[in-house]
Amino acid sequence: MAVPIRVAVSGAAGQISYSLLFRIASGEIFGADRPVHLHMLEIPQVMDKLEGVAMELTDCAFPTLAEIKMFDNADEAFDGINQAFLVGSRPRGPGMERAELIKVNGPIFVGQGKALNRAADDVRCMVVGNPANTNCLIAMNNSDVPNDRFSAMMRLDENRAKSQLAAKAGVPVADVSNATIWGNHSNNQYPDFENAKIDGKPAAEVINDEAWLRDTFIPTVQERGAAVIKARGASSAASAASAALDHVNSLITPTPAGDWFSASVCSNGEYDVDPGLMFGFPLTSTGNGDWKVVEGLPMSDWARGKFEASLNELRTEREVVKDLL
Ligand code: NAD
Numbered sequence: 149m150a151v152p153i154r155v156a157v158s159g160a161a162g163q164i165s166y167s168l169l170f171r172i173a174s175g176e177i178f179g180a181d182r183p184v185h186l187h188m189l190e191i192p193q194v195m196d197k198l199e200g201v202a203m204e205l206t207d208c209a210f211p212t213l214a215e216i217k218m219f220d221n222a223d224e225a226f227d228g229i230n231q232a233f234l235v236g237s238r239p240r241g242p243g244m245e246r247a248e249l250i251k252v253n254g255p256i257f258v259g260q261g262k263a264l265n266r267a268a269d270d271v272r273c274m275v276v277g278n279p280a281n282t283n284c285l286i287a288m289n290n291s292d293v294p295n296d297r298f299s300a301m302m303r304l305d306e307n308r309a310k311s312q313l314a315a316k317a318g319v320p321v322a323d324v325s326n327a328t329i330w331g332n333h334s335n336n337q338y339p340d341f342e343n344a345k346i347d348g349k350p351a352a353e354v355i356n357d358e359a360w361l362r363d364t365f366i367p368t369v370q371e372r373g374a375a376v377i378k379a380r381g382a383s384s385a386a387s388a389a390s391a392a393l394d395h396v397n398s399l400i401t402p403t404p405a406g407d408w409f410s411a412s413v414c415s416n417g418e419y420d421v422d423p424g425l426m427f428g429f430p431l432t433s434t435g436n437g438d439w440k441v442v443e444g445l446p447m448s449d450w451a452r453g454k455f456e457a458s459l460n461e462l463r464t465e466r467e468v469v470k471d472l473l
């Protein structure tokens with residue numbers, strides 16, 4: 149068996165974790181020969197419910213699941229971990245925007261950022277809980293873990309964008325590549341169709357319908373989370389868990405030549421984004437948990453306007469939480 153991995157999941161009794169934990173435990177993401185030690189973190193009020201999740205994990209008899217531990221405090225939960233999935237936080241309801249969650253969810257990431265100092269030297273932390281970019285910014289600023297170990301999820305948006313483009317073009321989703329979600333995981337994100345490709349050709353040429361790309365594709369992807377909430381009465385869960393696994397998989401697998409993936413990471417000033425801001429970029433990885441922003445992608449003035457709107461929204465969110473940074 150390979151070297152074991154310790155994986156912490158916060159919000160472990162919640163609906164995203166109800167999909168995420170089982171797929172992590174099954175060996176799907178870290179390898180069929182790699183023992184997984186699960187550190188499940190919850191608030192004290194739901195530890196009974198978490199016991200039930202632990203029972204079900206046990207009942208799956210996953211050969212890769214070496215240990216299940218339950219915690220109601222982050223300091224213990226993050227001790228010695230190699231990977232953190234920070235999911236635990238309140239979801240929005242119908243009619244709300246994700247940014248409205250900052251005041252209630254932001255403070256969670258102060259303590260959890262500090263608790264990450266107890267993790268293993270190689271720890272990586274990805275944030276799902278909304279508003280994901282700014283929660284990640286808070287965790288990163290409260291932690292001694294290097295900034296480049298933190299990322300927030302844009303992958304659900306990328307997957308949504310790819311599926312919409314594939315359906316419109318009438319091709320399998322695997323034919324869509326180079327999809328970028330710039331900026332914030334919000335309804336101001338910019339899903340970039342100008343640089344996306346379908347079967348290696350520019351997506352805009354293949355689809356050949358600029359009005360659809362601007363007026364249907366972009367709002368559909370931007371508003372998909374709200375559409376799921378309206379239809380389901382609860383926010384996306386299985387698709388969010390799947391995207392979280394795709395996100396980590398893209399960081400631990402070499403990026404195929406010529407392609408990239410989207411995640412929100414700490415800007416080093418690429419594309420004139422304020423250094424230190426968590427921003428959705430196109431990335432490549434060598435597969436060691438590292439990432440590099442793909443630079444020099446062209447953008448029309450129209451696209452840059454969308455990009456700037458998302459950037460300005462993230463600046464506003466940063467201002468709202470400045471006391472937590
Ligand atoms: P949920 O309410 O079902 O579960 C959240 C869990 O977090 C609850 O069990 C709650 O007890 C727990 N929790 C709350 N505070 C905690 C803390 N301080 N420490 C540990 N656990 C804590 O919600 P969900 O549907 O699983 O969604 C979780 C979050 O993920 C929400 O903020 C939601 O908006 C967000 N989300 C993000 C994306 C994305 O693409 N980034 C996608 C879907 C959902």
Ligand code: LMR
Nearest residue numbers: 240246278373374383384
């Ligand atoms: C999503 O995009 O589905 C999640 O961020 C949940 C939400 O609030 O929309």
